[in-house]
Amino acid sequence: MPHESSTVPSVLVVDDEEDVAEAYAMKLRTDYDTELAFGGEAALEKADAKTDAVLLDRRMPDIHGDEVLEELRD
Numbered sequence: 001m002p003h004e005s006s007t008v009p010s011v012l013v014v015d016d017e018e019d020v021a022e023a024y025a026m027k028l029r030t031d032y033d034t035e036l037a038f039g040g041e042a043a044l045e046k047a048d049a050k051t052d053a054v055l056l057d058r059r060m061p062d063i064h065g066d067e068v069l070e071e072l073r074d
Helices: 018-028 039-046 065-073
Strands: 010-013 035-036 054-057
Touching: 010 039, 018 035, 018 065, 035 039, 039 065, 054 065
Parallel strands: 010 035, 010 054
Antiparallel strands: none
8 A cells, every 4th residue: 555645755666567566566565655557658657747766677568668768757
């Protein structure tokens, strides 16, 4: 369950393999507001100004992680 406080950093976990993304998120949830995205398109839709960090898989079938990172940086 995400933290209620806005002072808790938020992490977007991005992986096209749902089990992998959920495993990372489970570890991070105790300390961070954590959101999941199952692919590059979903990551670009979910990332916003409130996202403090992104844990990003580089090899995804829809959009390569490097392209997602470039879009997020812009």
